[in-house]
Amino acid sequence: MSVPAVLLQDLRKTFAASGGTVTAVDGVDVEIGAGEVVALLGPNGAGKTTTLDVVLGLAAPTSGHAEVLGLPPRQAVLDGRVAAVLQTGGLLRDLTVSETVELVASTYARPAPVAEVMARAGVADLAGRLVSRCSGGEQQRLRFALALLPDPELLVLDEPTAGMDVTGRREFWATMHADSGRGRTVVFATHYLEEADDFADRIVLVAAGRVVADGPTAEIRAMATGRVVHADLPPGLDAVAAADVVRRLERLPGVGSARLQAGRLEVRSADSDLVARVLLTELGGRNLEVATGSLEDAFVQLTASTPATSATAAPEAAR
Numbered sequence: 001m002s003v004p005a006v007l008l009q010d011l012r013k014t015f016a017a018s019g020g021t022v023t024a025v026d027g028v029d030v031e032i033g034a035g036e037v038v039a040l041l042g043p044n045g046a047g048k049t050t051t052l053d054v055v056l057g058l059a060a061p062t063s064g065h066a067e068v069l070g071l072p073p074r075q076a077v078l079d080g081r082v083a084a085v086l087q088t089g090g091l092l093r094d095l096t097v098s099e100t101v102e103l104v105a106s107t108y109a110r111p112a113p114v115a116e117v118m119a120r121a122g123v124a125d126l127a128g129r130l131v132s133r134c135s136g137g138e139q140q141r142l143r144f145a146l147a148l149l150p151d152p153e154l155l156v157l158d159e160p161t162a163g164m165d166v167t168g169r170r171e172f173w174a175t176m177h178a179d180s181g182r183g184r185t186v187v188f189a190t191h192y193l194e195e196a197d198d199f200a201d202r203i204v205l206v207a208a209g210r211v212v213a214d215g216p217t218a219e220i221r222a223m224a225t226g227r228v229v230h231a232d233l234p235p236g237l238d239a240v241a242a243a244d245v246v247r248r249l250e251r252l253p254g255v256g257s258a259r260l261q262a263g264r265l266e267v268r269s270a271d272s273d274l275v276a277r278v279l280l281t282e283l284g285g286r287n288l289e290v291a292t293g294s295l296e297d298a299f300v301q302l303t304a305s306t307p308a309t310s311a312t313a314a315p316e317a318a319r
């Protein structure tokens with residue numbers, strides 16, 4: 001079996017703060033295979049940056065285990081096998097774009113060719129521009145160029161488009177798209193479901209330091225953006241028959257999760273009409289309610305759900 005690009009086992013990270021201890025990461029289990037493109041999606045304070053800091057060897061876990069390409073994270077970074085695009089820092093304002101790339105290239109034993117890297121990151125046209133004159137989006141593409149220099153096996157991006165306008169965000173991801181398909185593993189943190197949806201094969205949804213859902217992008221999208229259908233089961237249904245109803249709902253196209261919550265069915269789906277039709281015509285559902293599920297809503301619901309019974313919820317969510 002090939003070595004995972006990232007392996008986090010029961011990862012915990014706490015910080016001492018004035019009011020006591022802050023738990024930033026609270027028992028995260030994630031395994032990311034070579035070549036996967038994974039989004040860490042979660043609201044403010046979910047623990048995304050702290051998790052990525054551990055992956056980059058910038059922070060040591062309080063407990064648990066972290067491995068990158070089969071190595072301790074710091075070692076993998078020192079070996080030039082991991083590179084990062086962070087939100088801020090790392091650029092000298094008085095250098096031009098090409099001087100910046102050349103300077104950083106000179107610190108590597110075997111950097112990728114500067115011209116090629118600049119073209120791939122979409123900064124070749126900006127070669128002579130001072131860093132201080134580059135927009136936020138252009139500076140992020142420059143950071144991306146720097147991250148490509150060691151030709152890393154794992155690329156880590158922490159909210160790479162934070163603070164950019166929609167056009168800047170689109171341009172940045174278009175550049176990333178153009179460079180994808182090279183077998184590189186990419187892990188990125190984002191608040192934006194659209195970014196995760198657009199670029200990742202898999203979404204790891206985090207909230208309050210825990211993984212609340214982990215699965216293929218399409219499934220998580222359905223959980224997070226679809227509508228929520230609530231219904232009562234027909235009276236007198238026993239537990240086995242009720243579980244069968246839940247399973248049938250789970251198998252419908254577009255359904256992200258189906259479960260019984262205090263005796264009432266709760267189904268998240270991208271196609272609520274289909275769920276409603278099947279509930280009414282085939283499964284004896286009553287008292288239907290259909291509500292729009294916002295992403296915020298989904299975070300709250302998923303974080304609060306114990307135990308999670310959805311097909312895509314990660315085992316951690318059930319603990």
Ligand SMILES: Nc1ncnc2c1ncn2[C@@H]1O[C@H](COP(=O)(O)OP(=O)(O)OP(=O)(O)O)[C@@H](O)[C@H]1O
Pocket residue numbers: 015016017022023024025042043044045046047048049050051191
């Ligand atoms: N050095 C620190 N000292 C104290 N608390 C910290 C420290 N770093 C992070 N935290 C806290 O840990 C929690 C997780 O923070 P983290 O930055 O990892 O979340 P995030 O998901 O990246 O959030 P954002 O999207 O806002 O960047 C937050 O409550 C944060 O305030």
